[in-house]
Amino acid sequence: MRYQSDAPKRRFLAGVSCPKCQEMDTVVQVNIVIPTPDEYIECNQCGHREHRPDPDTISAKNHAEDQLIRDALMTETATGTSGTVKFKP
Numbered sequence: 001m002r003y004q005s006d007a008p009k010r011r012f013l014a015g016v017s018c019p020k021c022q023e024m025d026t027v028v029q030v031n032i033v034i035p036t037p038d039e040y041i042e043c044n045q046c047g048h049r050e051h052r053p054d055p056d057t058i059s060a061k062n063h064a065e066d067q068l069i070r071d072a073l074m075t076e077t078a079t080g081t082s083g084t085v086k087f088k089p
């Protein structure tokens with residue numbers, strides 16, 4: 001029996017276009033085992049990397065929360081620099 005390697009596995013995805021540069025047949029699926037098991041797609045054309053949609057949607061949920069935090073920060077910044085807040089003695 002052959003022991004499974006920890007080296008990243010790259011598998012060419014035929015007929016898949018890159019979500020960023022729209023190039024066809026440039027996307028490979030990459031599976032890594034170390035440091036943590038992960039799977040993503042990578043474009044050989046522009047170097048774009050993206051996690052594939054996961055049924056568990058854990059990463060999507062985290063991304064949504066990040067977006068909410070980012071929106072909140074942007075709103076706060078916009079209010080702070082709008083000049084409409086006045087402190088008068």
Ligand SMILES: [Zn+2]
Pocket residue numbers: 018019020021022023026043044045046047048
């Ligand atoms: Zn690309």
